[in-house]
Amino acid sequence: MAVPSNQHFFIDPSRCIGCQSCVQACSECDTHKGTPMIHLEYVERSISTQTTPVICMHCESPTCAQVCPADAIKKTEDGVVQSARKPRCIACNNCVLACPFGVPKMNAGWELMTKCDMCYDRTSEGKKPMCATVCPSQALFFGTFAEIEALRPRSRPVNEFRFGEQLVKTKVLMMVPRGGLTEVVDVTAAMHGATPQRTVHLDLMMSGVFANAAEGK
Amino acid sequence: MRIRAEKLKAAAWGTFAAGVLLVAIGMGSRSLAHFDAALVAYTFATVFATFGIIYRYAMWLQRPPTAMYFKRGWQVFLSPRFLMRNLAVWCQRLVLTFVFNAFIFRRGRARWGAHWLIMWGCLIAVAITFPLVFGWIHFETVPGHLDRYRVYVFGFGMDEFPIQSLKAFILFHGLVWAAILVIAGVMIAMYRRMRDHGAAAVQQFGEDFLPLILLFAISITGLMLTASYTWMKGYAYDFLAILHAVTVIFTLLWLPFGKFFHIFQRPAQLGVAFYKDIGQRTQQACCKRCGEPFASLMQVRDLVTVEKQLGFNYALRPSPESDAIHYQEICPKCRRALLALAQGELRAASTGQQRWQ
Numbered sequence: 166m167a168v169p170s171n172q173h174f175f176i177d178p179s180r181c182i183g184c185q186s187c188v189q190a191c192s193e194c195d196t197h198k199g200t201p202m203i204h205l206e207y208v209e210r211s212i213s214t215q216t217t218p219v220i221c222m223h224c225e226s227p228t229c230a231q232v233c234p235a236d237a238i239k240k241t242e243d244g245v246v247q248s249a250r251k252p253r254c255i256a257c258n259n260c261v262l263a264c265p266f267g268v269p270k271m272n273a274g275w276e277l278m279t280k281c282d283m284c285y286d287r288t289s290e291g292k293k294p295m296c297a298t299v300c301p302s303q304a305l306f307f308g309t310f311a312e313i314e315a316l317r318p319r320s321r322p323v324n325e326f327r328f329g330e331q332l333v334k335t336k337v338l339m340m341v342p343r344g345g346l347t348e349v350v351d352v353t354a355a356m357h358g359a360t361p362q363r364t365v366h367l368d369l370m371m372s373g374v375f376a377n378a379a380e381g382k
Numbered sequence: 383m384r385i386r387a388e389k390l391k392a393a394a395w396g397t398f399a400a401g402v403l404l405v406a407i408g409m410g411s412r413s414l415a416h417f418d419a420a421l422v423a424y425t426f427a428t429v430f431a432t433f434g435i436i437y438r439y440a441m442w443l444q445r446p447p448t449a450m451y452f453k454r455g456w457q458v459f460l461s462p463r464f465l466m467r468n469l470a471v472w473c474q475r476l477v478l479t480f481v482f483n484a485f486i487f488r489r490g491r492a493r494w495g496a497h498w499l500i501m502w503g504c505l506i507a508v509a510i511t512f513p514l515v516f517g518w519i520h521f522e523t524v525p526g527h528l529d530r531y532r533v534y535v536f537g538f539g540m541d542e543f544p545i546q547s548l549k550a551f552i553l554f555h556g557l558v559w560a561a562i563l564v565i566a567g568v569m570i571a572m573y574r575r576m577r578d579h580g581a582a583a584v585q586q587f588g589e590d591f592l593p594l595i596l597l598f599a600i601s602i603t604g605l606m607l608t609a610s611y612t613w614m615k616g617y618a619y620d621f622l623a624i625l626h627a628v629t630v631i632f633t634l635l636w637l638p639f640g641k642f643f644h645i646f647q648r649p650a651q652l653g654v655a656f657y658k659d660i661g662q663r664t665q666q667a668c669c670k671r672c673g674e675p676f677a678s679l680m681q682v683r684d685l686v687t688v689e690k691q692l693g694f695n696y697a698l699r700p701s702p703e704s705d706a707i708h709y710q711e712i713c714p715k716c717r718r719a720l721l722a723l724a725q726g727e728l729r730a731a732s733t734g735q736q737r738w739q
Contacts, residue, residue: 178722179729195580206718208726217722231692232685234447234654235647251489252644255651258658259447262677262685265696265709267717276485276651286583326721328709329698339725342732355723356671356712357703 166289167243174283174297175313175322176220177340180304181205183216187296187305194284194295202248202270202281203296218305220296221246221268221281222326223336229260229269229280237278244336245285249278265328265352283337318343325349388444396437403432411517412537421515423627427634428512434638435646442647446691450684455653458660468656475652492574499567500597507560558608561601568598593641599629657681669713670706676713686710 183205191201204219227246230238237253238260240246249260249269256276260269269280284294288307297307306313313322322338327349341350407425411417417425442448459468478484483501487494513519513535524530524542531550533541543549552559571594575581585591603626610619637643661678668675686708689696696709706712712720 178725181722195578196583198580204718206715206722208719208722215722215726217719219718219721228689228694231694232447232688234445234451235650236442236445236448252641253647255648255654257451257654258677258681259685259688261714262681262710263689264714265717266721267714274485274488277489326724328696330695331709339721341725341728344732345728347728350721350724350728352720352724353698353709355720355727356706356716357701 166291167241168245168283168285168288169291170243171309172288172291172307173310173313173322174220174223174294174337175306175308175340176218176337177304177306177317177320178208178217180302181216181218182302182304183207183214184301186299186301187218190295190299191281194286196282196286197248197279200272200279202279204268204270218296218300219266219268220294220305220337221283222266222333223283224265225334225336228263228265228333232259232263233257234259241285241289243289245283245288246280247285248280248282251277254278265326265331265333313340323348323350327351328353388441391444392437392440395440396433399436400429400433403429406518407516410513410536414517416520416534416537417517418515423631424511424515424634427631428515431634431637434635435643438638438643439646446688448650450688451650451654451657454657454680454684455650459653459656461660464660471656471659472652475655479651492570492578496567496571496574499563499570501567503560503563503565503567503601504597506563507557510556510560555608557604561605564597564601565605568594568601589641596629596633596636600626600633603629667711669716670704670711671716672713674713674715676715682710 185205187203188201188205191203192199194202202221206217206219207213208215208217223240223244223246225244227238227240230240230246233249234257235249235253235255237249237255238246239250254277256271256273256278258271258278260278260280261271269278271278284292284296288294293307294305297305300306303316306316310322317340319342320340321343323341324335324338325348326333326335326339332349339350341347407417408414443452458464459472461468483494483498486497518536520534521531522534524532529545530542531545532539533543543553575585575590575594581590603622606622607619607626610617610622633642658678661681665679666675667677667679667682686696689710698704698706698709700707
């Protein structure tokens with residue numbers, strides 16, 4: 166069985182509410198009982214409560230697999246990069262350090278790398294990954310292009326990312342504003358983005374309240 | 383062109399190893415004087431397996447990351463400053479990792495039980511079978527003492543014992559004990575594969591069941607041979623001998639291709655452990671974004687080299703805001719945040735706002 170070709174994984178970090186549902190659902194999987202493969206990260210903890218779920222993006226040419234000295238990371242024909250093969254992984258940490266998205270986890274006790282495999286036991290049988298089934302805000306969405314277009318008319322999916330000079334194409338897609346011209350998300354450009362400020366202005370909700378209060382309404 | 387050169391090199395190593403084995407068989411059996419011609423099929427299967435294993439191993443060692451670890455592993459192990467300490471730690475790790483499979487014990491008790499029994503069963507069987515097949519060990523009755531056996535190793539008399547002794551019983555049934563260990567291990571592994579939902583979800587026939595079936599087939603046909611000549615007056619012995627030979631030869635021929643190849647890859651775990659040891663004791667790489675140490679500087683630099691050899695180019699464009707020159711200088715935690723930040727930048731740009739406002 167293979168992941169149905171019309172089913173795709175879409176991530177939208179800006180929709181994440183940090184509820185941890187994905188983490189709990191992931192850890193329920195029988196293949197890695199009690200240990201979540203998904204990361205839920207604070208983006209800039211000192212200044213913001215924004216969180217982001219990080220799953221394996223399943224690169225077309227996975228850096229993790231190529232830098233593995235034990236040849237322990239394999240990609241299926243339908244493009245899913247599998248977790249390290251248990252008999253082969255020698256726990257060297259190369260994949261952890263090389264993955265441009267920071268996905269693989271090293272379990273030092275087991276001497277084994279583990280990572281998100283898009284719930285291959287489920288997706289290869291036409292089911293959705295655990296995290297996507299429980300995500301209440303649909304920051305993690307698994308479905309067809311038609312479904313995501315209907316749900317997010319102002320966004321569009323992209324699957325090409327730039328890290329310095331390296332272009333990485335992935336199986337998983339990220340939602341970006343529809344109006345933007347970019348076809349490639351320059352990830353490393355965000356590294357030097359606007360200097361984080363100490364004050365967060367919640368314009369959308371608060372500005373109206375304060376304006377009304379100032380006017381005595 | 384490079385691939386062709388690698389294949390030629392690997393084939394040369396494979397041929398060399400197979401040649402060395404053939405010479406060792408010739409010498410060890412005293413010019414085939416003690417070589418059992420009935421076992422010639424086993425011998426050729428072993429010679430082919432040796433070629434295949436060394437060929438694949440040599441191909442594997444030529445992959446850039448493997449070559450880097452192979453070189454570095456020996457460098458750090460043989461470093462004069464740490465050699466004595468490394469030797470002591472090597473002994474400790476050999477016992478924990480290979481004798482007791484401690485890391486598999488931490489992965490799961492059933493998995494460990496299955497692996498440990500199968501591993502020791504196979505090691506005992508290999509230690510008995512190959513020297514016998516190659517004629518390196520043979521037994522002869524002691525002249526004038528028909529109730530005693532003498533053991534010859536590479537043609538040299540080494541030991542002597544009565545035929546009707548406990549030692550003889552244990553020694554001559556060595557393959558029976560090995561088969562019992564393997565069958566017990568295979569049973570545990572099969573039980574786990576049939577009952578464990580996690581294992582069932584990802585297992586494959588060729589990778590996970592075929593090795594168990596082969597090990598079981600070898601062991602059970604071997605036991606049937608013993609049962610045939612011990613209790614059944616040699617009933618169907620010839621058929622069973624051929625059946626046993628078929629299972630063993632198939633497994634030997636399959637050794638370089640399937641799951642069993644991990645037996646030869648696995649020792650790399652020891653080299654990697656020393657690489658990590660020295661990495662912890664030497665300078666750490668600090669993330670150029672958050673400033674936190676996240677890995678050994680040696681590994682980060684080695685990875686940059688390996689990535690370049692593999693055709694990746696994660697070099698960063700010069701920026702006045704950072705002195706980072708390579709993406710490898712950014713820690714995994716910051717990388718996980720960057721994707722969301724990049725999306726935020728795009729959203730901010732599309733609405734004309736600045737991020738964090």
